[in-house]
Amino acid sequence: MAARHKAPEEVASAELGGLADAGNCHDAVVVPAGDTAWLLDALQRMILIRAAEEQIGDMVTQGRVRCPCHLAIGQEAAAVGVAVHVRPGDRLFGAHRSHAHFLALGGSVHRLLAEVQGKHTGASRGMGGSMHLLDLEHGLYGTVPIVGATIPIAVGAGLAAKLDGRGGLAVSFFGDGATEEGVFHEAMNLAATLKTPVLFACENNFFSSHLHITLRQPRDSVCRYAEAHCVPWQRVDGNDVAAVAHATERAFAAIRAGGGPQFLEMVTYRWRGHVGPSEDEDVGVKRKDDLAVWKGRDPIRRLADALMDGGRLSEAELEHLWAAARDQVRAAWDQASQDPYPPAEALLQTVYAPTT
Amino acid sequence: MTAYGIAIRQGFEYLMTRYPNVFAIGQGLWSPWYVGNSMTDLDTQFGRDRVIDTPVSELGCTGAALGAALCGYRPVVIHPRIDFMLLAVDQIVTQAAKWRPMFGGQVSVPLTVRGIVNRGGEQGAQHSQALHSWFAHVPGLRVAMPATARDARDLLVASVLCDDPVVYIDDRWLYGVDEELGPVTELDLRKEGPRLVREGRDLTLVGAGYSAHLCRQAAERLASDGISCAVIDLRVINPLDLEPVVSSVARTGRLLAVDGDWSSCGLAGEVIAGVSEALEPGRLKARPARITLPPAPAPTSGPLERLYYATLDDVVQRAHGMLGTQQETG
Numbered sequence: 167m168a169a170r171h172k173a174p175e176e177v178a179s180a181e182l183g184g185l186a187d188a189g190n191c192h193d194a195v196v197v198p199a200g201d202t203a204w205l206l207d208a209l210q211r212m213i214l215i216r217a218a219e220e221q222i223g224d225m226v227t228q229g230r231v232r233c234p235c236h237l238a239i240g241q242e243a244a245a246v247g248v249a250v251h252v253r254p255g256d257r258l259f260g261a262h263r264s265h266a267h268f269l270a271l272g273g274s275v276h277r278l279l280a281e282v283q284g285k286h287t288g289a290s291r292g293m294g295g296s297m298h299l300l301d302l303e304h305g306l307y308g309t310v311p312i313v314g315a316t317i318p319i320a321v322g323a324g325l326a327a328k329l330d331g332r333g334g335l336a337v338s339f340f341g342d343g344a345t346e347e348g349v350f351h352e353a354m355n356l357a358a359t360l361k362t363p364v365l366f367a368c369e370n371n372f373f374s375s376h377l378h379i380t381l382r383q384p385r386d387s388v389c390r391y392a393e394a395h396c397v398p399w400q401r402v403d404g405n406d407v408a409a410v411a412h413a414t415e416r417a418f419a420a421i422r423a424g425g426g427p428q429f430l431e432m433v434t435y436r437w438r439g440h441v442g443p444s445e446d447e448d449v450g451v452k453r454k455d456d457l458a459v460w461k462g463r464d465p466i467r468r469l470a471d472a473l474m475d476g477g478r479l480s481e482a483e484l485e486h487l488w489a490a491a492r493d494q495v496r497a498a499w500d501q502a503s504q505d506p507y508p509p510a511e512a513l514l515q516t517v518y519a520p521t522t
Numbered sequence: 523m524t525a526y527g528i529a530i531r532q533g534f535e536y537l538m539t540r541y542p543n544v545f546a547i548g549q550g551l552w553s554p555w556y557v558g559n560s561m562t563d564l565d566t567q568f569g570r571d572r573v574i575d576t577p578v579s580e581l582g583c584t585g586a587a588l589g590a591a592l593c594g595y596r597p598v599v600i601h602p603r604i605d606f607m608l609l610a611v612d613q614i615v616t617q618a619a620k621w622r623p624m625f626g627g628q629v630s631v632p633l634t635v636r637g638i639v640n641r642g643g644e645q646g647a648q649h650s651q652a653l654h655s656w657f658a659h660v661p662g663l664r665v666a667m668p669a670t671a672r673d674a675r676d677l678l679v680a681s682v683l684c685d686d687p688v689v690y691i692d693d694r695w696l697y698g699v700d701e702e703l704g705p706v707t708e709l710d711l712r713k714e715g716p717r718l719v720r721e722g723r724d725l726t727l728v729g730a731g732y733s734a735h736l737c738r739q740a741a742e743r744l745a746s747d748g749i750s751c752a753v754i755d756l757r758v759i760n761p762l763d764l765e766p767v768v769s770s771v772a773r774t775g776r777l778l779a780v781d782g783d784w785s786s787c788g789l790a791g792e793v794i795a796g797v798s799e800a801l802e803p804g805r806l807k808a809r810p811a812r813i814t815l816p817p818a819p820a821p822t823s824g825p826l827e828r829l830y831y832a833t834l835d836d837v838v839q840r841a842h843g844m845l846g847t848q849q850e851t852g
Contacts, residue, residue, distance in 0.1 A: 315617055329571065
């Protein structure tokens with residue numbers, strides 16, 4: 167069934183419309199002709215994220231990962247679609263559910279799996295765990311679980327990029343729950359007033375912890391906030407990586423041209439619970455009936471179908487991608503499991519800048 | 523002679539002239555009255571891209587300053603009253619202080635958060651708080667409290683050049699305190715701490731910021747009464763190095779801690795606890811004492827306000843009480 171929602175220009179900023187219907191957008195995504203290489207790369211990256219997240223979930227179940235892990239299974243297209251257009255020097259910030267952002271930007275699976283185990287070889291040297299990830303080399307400047315906290319920080323990174331004057335920008339990844347924090351509105355207003363180069367990238371997955379957005383807000387789309395703050399906005403099917411990438415490309419072009427901030431709402435769905443591997447079927451009022459239907463909007467299958475329909479990917483090649491991703495994840499897990507924990511000195515030595 | 527408020531402005535001028543990655547952001551920076559005379563015309567001198575007056579968004583602006591600090595800048599975010607700075611506590615305490623340790627020491631947060639204590643004048647409960655002890659409680663933050671014009675300038679410079687997040691707290695009651703200032707000395711804040719500013723035999727007076735100023739004045743008055751007081755200006759209260767205080771009290775045997783904040787879980791109590799832990803039993807000649815605010819919010823009514831804040835007379839009188847001496851009258 168084709169998507170019933172209207173083009174973003176025609177849709178009111180307050181209503182998701184057809185994008186909110188679980189039964190919509192199950193078909194293969196529409197991919198541009200010719201661009202096979204980046205689409206295959208995007209597919210591979212989404213599969214790697216899914217495989218890594220499933221591994222982390224299994225390890226939480228087995229008690230081998232103890233820190234709180236918030237899985238982004240089902241939301242891979244949002245992270246990957248934005249990452250496609252990130253350039254060296256851009257700075258991105260995430261939140262509690264940021265494994266996907268880390269991997270989408272090119273972060274090492276080993277460093278992620280080491281970090282969730284509290285190992286010294288991890289992304290944050292074993293001092294952060296799942297919720298506090300850093301990968302400066304790939305532009306990930308920090309993810310933290312205080313809801314909304316990195317939104318003004320990303321605006322500041324954008325301010326730095328503006329002062330630098332080299333065309334860089336910042337991206338703030340956050341969820342629909344963060345739009346209920348006051349600091350989100352402070353940050354949007356500040357960015358719009360100072361015209362800072364920042365993309366507000368909101369993954370609207372309908373849930374904040376256990377509570378559906380219809381129980382938290384009077385409308386289901388958060389684009390109305392962008393409109394209120396005079397920030398140009400786009401809304402896309404967040405489970406369509408080609409649509410996310412296309413919208414990101416437009417937003418980045420406007421930002422890099424000096425037009426100030428942009429807002430992107432990516433409508434997606436969280437398959438697992440707020441935290442941990444369970445599907446959380448009993449939590450919240452709408453979830454139990456909806457989850458199975460929502461899984462029909464799987465961003466990975468929809469891209470794979472599109473590539474196979476166009477003869478750009480075979481069933482065997484797809485199976486190989488999955489097998490290779492799982493092998494990579496298993497090898498990274500085994501390696502990370504052997505790695506050392508941080509030394510006791512790390513506890514005090516990292517609190518302040520070293521005295522040299 | 524250069525007054526404390528002007529000295530702060532000189533610190534900004536020094537920093538912004540020499541360090542292109544320093545900028546200032548906060549409410550009222552283009553206005554002549556939010557921050558006294560401490561930043562006058564910096565916006566016209568250095569441009570409004572580097573001296574940014576902001577929307578009424580303490581939390582958002584502090585977060586933005588932190589974000590710029592992660593990206594090669596050394597911002598100073600200014601809160602003209604600490605009461606309003608409390609709206610920014612998440613970014614100061616839970617973000618700025620945590621980012622280095624939480625990411626395994628891989629990032630620096632060279633952010634200065636300037637909070638101004640601005641009280642008196644019947645401003646009342648929500649325009650008068652000090653609250654430095656809150657920030658001194660938090661590992662990862664450094665907290666500087668200048669008591670002199672020289673420190674107002676040089677500790678500001680040191681705070682901004684430090685690779686850690688610093689809460690720099692200045693006090694409007696000190697803006698007229700002046701002294702002859704030489705050229706700026708670039709101090710390493712990590713090596714700055716409490717300073718013995720006056721040697722004495724009978725009693726050790728300890729304070730930070732305006733309270734250190736009171737201690738100095740009290741020591742002068744007490745000297746004319748024949749009492750010899752050591753005075754320690756704490757200067758940096760987090761991390762707090764109490765060694766100079768312990769050494770002094772080991773000599774005088776008496777400790778009076780003065781703090782323009784509440785007593786409970788506060789700086790004065792921390793000083794007394796630290797000294798008590800470090801000294802052998804029996805070294806004290808009198809019970810340690812503290813002068814703090816009464817456990818009530820600041821009143822607005824004039825007569826109550828005069829009762830509320832400790833004065834020079836209060837410090838002098840308490841010192842006499844501890845020594846069993848009489849204050850000279852007349």
